[in-house]
Structures are given as C-alpha cells and as structure tokens.
Amino acid sequence: MKFIDGGVTAAEGFIAGGMYCGIRHNRSKPDLAMIYSQVPCAAAAVYTSNLVKGAPIQVTKRNLKNGRAQAVICNSGNANTCNFDGEEKAWRMCEIAGKALNIPAEDVVVASTGVIGQVLPIEPVEQAAPQLAASLSREGSAAAARAIMTTDTVEKEVAVELELGGKTVRLGGIAKGSGMIHPNMGTMLCFLTTDAAVAGPALDQAIRLAVRDTFNMVSIDGDTSTNDTLAILANGMAGNELLTESSADYPAFCEALKGLCARLARMLAKDGEGATKLLVGKVTGAETDEIARTVAKSVICSSLVKAAMFGADANWGRVLCAIGYAGVEVDVNRVDVSFTSRAGTIPVCRGGAGIAFSEDEAKRILTEDEVDINVELHAGSGSAEAYGCDLTYDYVKINGDYRT
Template identity: 65%
Template sequence: MEIQEIPGGVTAPKGFTAAGVHCGIRKNKSKKDLALVFAEKPCDAAAVYTQNKVKGAPILVTKRHLADGKARAIICNSGNANTCNADGEEKAREMCRLAADALHIAPEDVVVASTGVIGQVLPIEPIRDHVGTLAAHLSVDGADAAEEAIMTTDTRPKQAVVECKLGGKTCRIGGMAKGSGMIHPNMATMLSFVTTDADIDAAMLQKALRAAADKSFNMVTVDGDTSTNDTLAILASGLAGNARITEEDADYLLFEQALENVLIRLARMVAGDGEGATKLLTCVVEGAADEHTARVVAKEVVGSSLVKAAMFGSDANWGRVLCAIGYAPVDVDVKKVDVSFSSVAGKVDVCRRGAGIDFSEDDASSVLMRNEVVIHIALHMGEATATAWGCDLTYDYVKINGDYRT
C-alpha cells in the first residue's frame, strides 16, 4: 500500500507531454498564457465541474466531449475566462479545433478550459497564431511551462506527483493546479489537470475522482466565492501495464488513495497561496457525529472572515471559532466543544467544553505567528473526522481584487 511522493508534474506518468507559451491574451509578455497537455494514445477520462449556475463556455464544451469517457489533449488559456460571452461556446469549440488540427486528432478528444476575467470577449486570434508553436514545444520537460501558463493571480506553481504499485506495476499520478482567489469549490476545483499511466476504465476513474475531490479541493476555501470555471479533469493513458481496473478491488482502493494524496497536496498549495495570504490555515475536526458534520464545521471555520482576520493578526480570538461552529448548518452541542491552536511553535488550548480557559496570550501569539496554523476542534459527539484548508484574510486581498479587471 506504499505511496511515494516524487518530483514532477503532469508529464511524470508515461505517455504525456506538455507545453506553455505566451500567445498574447495577457498583456504581460513575460507571462505564459496558453497551455497544452497531450497524450500519445487515447485516454480514459473524467472530470468534475463548478456547480455555479453561471458556467464558463469551456465547461459546456468539455462536458460534451467527455460524454464518451475519452480524451487525448487539454488546452487552457489564462487571462480571460471566456464566460458570459455571446460567442463563448463558439470560441471554446474553435480552441478545440485548433488544438486538434495541430495534434492531428479529433476536436471531440480535446478538453478545453479558460481562466481569468469574466465577461470579456476571448480573442481567438492569439490562440490561432500560436497553437502550432505550442504543439511544437510539447515535451516531457514541459510540465513547468504548462503550469505557469494556467496561473492567474497565483504567486507560485502548484504541482504534485505520486508513484505506487498496482498489480506489481509501477504507476504514477501527476497533477497541476491554479487557484488563488474565487476559491470555494463545490464538487470541483479551480482549474486542475491530472494525468496517470494507470489502466483504469472511465467509470471507475470518475468514481475515484469524485471521492478524492470531496476530501481535497471540496475542503478548501479562500474567500467564499465559487468560480464560474472550476474544472478538475483527469486523463489515464494505461501505459503502466497494470491489469485494467474495472471494479472496486484492492488496486482501485490504492489508486483512489494515491489520487487523494495528489489532490490534497494541490489543495493545500491553493489554500496557502490564497490572494494576499500570509498563512495556510488547517482546521481539523474530531469527534463529530458523522463525516458530513465534521466536513461542514471544518469548512465553516476556515471560511469565516472573522477567524481569517484574527489569524492574520495572530490573535487567539477563539470566540470567533465558536461563533462559526454555532452557525454551521449541522447539529452540534457547543457545550462539549474544545478548541486549540498549534503550529511548529507549539500548541495552546484556548477553550474547553464551550468556555474559555486560562492561557498565555504571548504563547498563543507565538503559535499563531507562523506561516501554517492548525485549528483543532473536538466536538465530543462521535468518531467522525474531517480536515479543511484555508488562509488568513489580509489587506492585500482587497488590494488585489479592488482593481482586478482594470
């Protein structure tokens, strides 16, 4: 059952190449803005998407293309979301056609995604003019360039790879993600593309992806805003040579666990790189009556603006944690709740059975000043647990979003 974390990105699994170039959608010529991932053979594929009623045109096109559970390429631009545009679907289909022509595959085998400003018309000319160059740059060394090309307000890349044995064969799962603001996923992520060389059919791939997303990206919040373009897609080349996974056997369970590892690592990177953030917040809820309760409480706490602001100020204002638990839409006996904060600087208990206890403010401040803080909550109502991730709320979040469009 060993899962090993190794360096790399979406080209680490067998059969995948990637590239990223600057095509001109973004004004900053030093920033890549068009990415491509390509598989040397047709892949089983799956995806989950935003549940926002307003959906980017690329999602509508990608859903149709993945209806048969097959794909071979992913094309994605940054700088423009291609959302709420009268010609949005036409542009998304054209992106697929352009990529398909450059790769000599069918347009229906292309996953398309866009990220950036909502409501501005996507210029197709820069993509048309550079897709040939993009395809020519495809390489097993192209994962970093592809990752850079999908980033918007991200300050650092987000990639993860794991390796495990399925049926005695070494299999890899590699992923990349972008996301910094407008992060409050619901059955999806911001943008994340995952590849694997495991041989697994599309139905089981979809099942594993949903399960892993629920424990990773669906437990992340930066600002409470669910994006219009959230897409998490995975392609499986099958080139590892393992016996094809078609049911929930031991190999499937290991694959799901390995996929969950990759997505949790990416989710933590997204939370820690929240717009203007200085701290990664982790909320661990224990002793819940059921997993749903634990998940809801954990996400409410890391999503609370008052909790996030207190963490920015290194203020052990545990009353804000209790407040967030209190308005969570689940049954909790607040008179049983314990709360503590921890970091590499130590741990401090601040609340016992729903009431404050004596603690050193200096010690608490020292704990909370670190760049990763864990909020521990014990509900004492059962055995279920859950973990959610978020970040602090800083002055820079408003600065970034005050003039994001202009």
Template identity: 60%
Template sequence: MSYTFVEGGVCAAKGFSAGAVHAGIRKNRTKNDLALIVSKKSCAAAAIYTQNKVKGAPILVTQAHLKDGRARAFLCNSGNANTCNADGVDIANAMCGSAAAALKISPADVIVASTGVIGQPLPLAPITSAMPALAASLSETGSADAAEAIMTTDTKRKEVAVRFPLGGKTCTIGGIAKGSGMIHPNMATMLCFVTTDAAIAPALLQKALKCVADETFNMVSVDGDTSTNDMLSILANGEAGNAEIVSMDADYYHFAQGLMMVCRQIAKELAADGEGASKLLECTVTGAPDKETAKKVAKSVVCSSLFKAAMFGEDANWGRILCAIGYTDAEFEIDRVAVSLSSDAGSVHVCENGAGVSFSEEEAKAVLGEKEIRIEVDMGQGGESAIAWGCDLTYDYVKINGDYRT
C-alpha cells in the same frame, strides 16, 4: 503500499508531454498564457465542474466531449475566462479544433479550459496563430511551463506527482493546478489537470475523482466565492501496463489513495497561495457525531471572515471559532466542544466544554506567528473526523481584487 512523491507534475506519468507559449491573450509578454498537455495515446477521462449556475463556455464544450469517457489532451488559456460571451461556445470549439489539427487528433478528444476575467470577449486569432508553436513546445519535461501558463493571480505554480506499485506495475499520478481567488467548497474550486499512466475504466475513474474531490478540493476556501470556470479533470492512458481496473477491488482503492495524496497536496497549496494570504489555516475536526457534521464544522471555521482576519493579526480570538462552529447547519451539542491552536511553534488549548480556559497570550502569539496554523476542534460526541483548509484574510486581498481588471 508505498507511495512516493516525485518530480515531474503532469509529465511524471508515462506517455504525457506538456508545453506553453505566450499567445497574446495577456498583455504581459513575459508570461505564457496558453498551455497544452497531451497523451501519446487515447485515455479514459473524467471531470468535475463548478456548481455555479453561470458556467464558462469551455465547461459546456468539455462536458460534451467527455460523454464517451475518452480524451487525449488538455488545452487551457489564462487571462480571459471566456464566460458570459455570446460567442463563447464557438470560440471554445474553435480552440479545440485548432489544437486537434496541430496534434492530428479529434477535436472531441480535447478538454478545454479558460481562466481570467469574466465577461470579456476572448479573441481567437492569437490562439490559433500560436497553436503550431504550442504543439512544437511539447516536452516530457514541460509540466512546469504549463503550470505557470495557467496561473492568474497565483504567486507560485502548483504541481505534484506520486508514484506507487499497482497490480505488479509502477504507476504514477501527477497534477498541476491554478487557483488563488474565487475559491470556495462547491466543486471544483479551481482548474486542476491530472494525468496518470494507470489503466482504469472511465466510470471508475469518475467515481474515484468525485470521492477524492469531496475530501480535498471541496474542503478548501479562500474567499467564499465560487468561480464560473472551476474544473477538475483527469486523463488515464494505461501506459504503466497494469491490468485495467474495472471493479472496486484492492487496486481501485490503491489508485484512489494515490489520487488522494496528489489532490490533498494541491488543495493545501491552493489555500496557502490564496490571494493576499500570509498563512495557511488547517482545521481538523474530530469526535463528530457523523461525517457530514465534521465537514460542515471544519469548513465553517475556515470560511469565517472574522476568524481569518484574527489569524492575520495573530490574535488568538477563539470566540470567533466557537461562533463559526455555532452557526454551522448541523445538530450537535456546543457545550462539549474543545479547541486548540497549534503550529511548529507549539500548541495552546483555548476552549474546553464550549467555554474558555486560561492560556498564555504570549505563547499563543508565538504559535500564531508561524506560516501554517492548525485549528484542532474536538466535538466530543462521536467518532467521525474531517479536515478543511483556508487562509488568513489580509489587506492585500482587497488590493488585488479592487483593480483585478486593470
């Protein structure tokens, strides 16, 4: 099976268009703050949401809209999370109604999302006033505009697309995402909108989305905080012309692999663009006694504030890795664990059988001087593996979050 990364983001798949405008939610008039992504026909739809008990009003509305497994559009504003507001659900419903009127579709076919400051009322008038211009901005080349409009503290837009054969047809899966802070493995860790022209039944679309998220977005951590508005959602319009996937056959697994490639790349980009981050950290655990242990160990390492700070300082303080592995809530033998640190500058072995080994501090410094650092943990007690992604902890993280509202 051949998979190829292509340009176009959420507009790479047939039948989708996207656009964005500055509605006035954000004070910065040079930044668009309202995005829309639309399919020209009805889609199978699925979504996964934050596990935070406090959920943004848009999530509650979207959950209601997706009960039938169908939708046709994504609508998202940045600058205000519409969370913990007494009128939040009414505002989210009104946003859907406004978009539906402009698109001549049902409000129930709109997936709505918001991101930004929590606990601030979201004014409706700027959104409804901007809706005609937003609908007019829709374009088959509008993915980048939508990707930029949903950004908050992100420093770069995230958009990825993959094309591959499926059932004798050519299918595409594309996505955009935002996420820089309040990111932790507790589903879904950010806002991510995915489109595909593959035909797949809603139940199987939901299953594939959950399985892929568990291996990608649920393996990312920036700061240990789980946001109130996290959502991963997907629309599948069937425009590719493949026979609808209705069982877990070969076509289902080929589709899931394409989705995995898109989500894995976005997950890495989210981690690399963590608030204040200067390095992407990738922890690969092998030789684990079971899959769950492998995942827990990998996440424990990338979530360690002490280790993240050491990576910022380019200090091969491997003891912090062993410490993080040691407090993982799982059963294994620590005295069989080996650890190496590597990057494009080389590799340095720092631990064997749970104890330190001699290594060159100069070589280690060179390895940790790169922008992408790989932490390789061999547990030596099984055949399971997992990968988690994170970033270093820098002074800028505190600066960004010390005055986030102002």
C-alpha cells in the same frame, strides 16, 4: 505511495508545455498551456456548481460524454464567460489543438481562466498552437503550470508513485487558483494525469471521492468561480490490470489520487490572494464524517476567523461562533479548541468555555505560515480537514482593481 517530481508529466506517455501567445497584455506572463497523451485516455471531470458557467465547461462536457480524451488546452487572462460567442470560441480552441496535435477536436478538454465578460481573442491561440504543440516535452509540466496562473504567486504541481499489481503507476497534476475559490466541486482549474489503466466509471468515482475530501474542502474567499474545472486523464501505459470498482488495487489507487489532490488543495489555500498563512481546520470527534466536513468548512470560511489568524489573535470565540452557524447539530458545551503550528500547540477552549493561556505563546504559534485550527467535538469518530487562508489587506487591494 510516495511523492515524486514531474508534475503533470510524471505519468508515462504525457507531455506538456506553456507559452505566451498574446491574450494577456503582459508579455512576461505565459497564457496558453497544453497537455497531451501519446495514446487516447479514459477521462472524467467535475465542474463548478455556479449556475453561471464558463463556455469552455459546456464544450468540455460535450467532449467527455464518451469518457475519452487525449489532450488539454487552457488559456489564462480571459475566462471566456458570459460572452455571446463563448462556446464558438471554446470549440474553436478544441479544433486548433486537435489540428496541432493531429487528434480529433472531440478528444480535447478545453478550459479558460481570467476576467469574466470580455470577448476571448482567438487569433493568438491559432497562431501559437502549432509552436506550442511542437514544444511539448516530459519536462514541460512547470511551463504548463505557469501558463494557467492568474493571480497565483507560485506554480502548483505534484506527482505520486505507487505499485499496483507489480507495476509502477504514477499520478501527477497541475492546478491554479488563488482567489474566487469556494468550489463545491474541485478547484478553479486542475488537470490530473495517470498512466494507470482505469475503467471510465471507476475513474469517475475515484475523482469524485477524492474531490469531496480535498478540493471541496478549500475556501479562500467564499466565492464560487464560474470556470472551476477538474479533469483527469488515464492512458493505461503503466500496464497494470484494468482497474474497476471491484479490483483489489482500486482502494490503493483512490488513496493515491486523494493524496495527490490533498497536496494540491493545500497549495491552493496557502497561495490565496494576499494570504500570509495556510489555515487547516481539523475537526475530530464528530458524530459523522459529513458533520465534521460541514464544521471544518464553516470554521475555515469565517471571515472573522480568517482576519483573527492574519493578526495572530487567538480569538477562539470566533471559532465557536462559526461552529454554531454551521447548520449541524453540535453540543457546543463539549467542544475543545486548540491552535497548532511548527511553534507548538496551545489549548484555548475546553468544554465550550475559555481556559487560561499565554497570549504571548499564542501569538508565537499563530505567527507561523501554517496554522491548524483543531476542533474536538466529543460526539463520535467522524473527522475532516478543510483548507483556507487568512484574510489580509492585500486581498482587498488585489480585487479592488482586478479588471482594470
């Protein structure tokens, strides 16, 4: 597997694009994205665990009951959530996209992101969809990635390539998410494509396995969004033999999908609202992988740890505190902690107790824009990574007037 350019259109047969349609007040920010496959696809999706779900999720769930899709339409600037006419508007978006692309409305994945509780104006989508559909191209991934952004500061697009059964297969994706991210499913929004031929049940299993170790391990602020959706479309145009759970090439496909999701997950965490650095919680030596995942997520979610990392303060006691309330059995008297960045590694705790270290050296390491928080539990071979960011003054500024 290798990373390549192209994002969501790297896979054969996919085109995409984005434009400003008028949902946002700021005309400099595009607010409508579209992705289309030349042929119908096997499709699967995962959604937010929040009991309050955006209307587009309900419509997309119905559309994907048959495990098929051919296009995605997504707006930013308005979440279409907690509205009396939400599902009607979400279905209308499917109809609009279907007409513009000449496909059934039932074959469209619909998503929205933005402010909750404000009625979604459908007229801008109706007016812009034909123009957007006509503009879709193999170079349109970045435009689609920009159009789904809200408080994100950078576009998030990734693609990978690998050989399966003598055929070159590509997977690509775009994602958005900067705040209100603590998914327990996927991410705020993520759309993945592949030209691999994959049976529906195998595709569904593959994405759930990938999400478990990547997007489910992301937390920016502990808030689970109402609109989290991750959808994947597989059109089979690579010409490989159809992958099922028992195929010899299936593990390689799953590993590539996980690698793609992990790269996007890191991008989401690093672009957290107001963030100055990416934090990666790396837990090793756990009794099981599940315990490792729980501990890593607890550390990365700690507001005190996040604040300490913002200040480049090697306050390892906060890491142990987060381990202690993670809710799993851990012998704290065996825990080692160290911090790593491009500037080096510094051990700060051994056997659950502090050790002598240079505060100046620690600050130099923690000032970098990517920091690993390493936790060794000395209890087994389980391991996991979680992705987060520091907690800054700007996070409060951004969310203090997000709606107004």
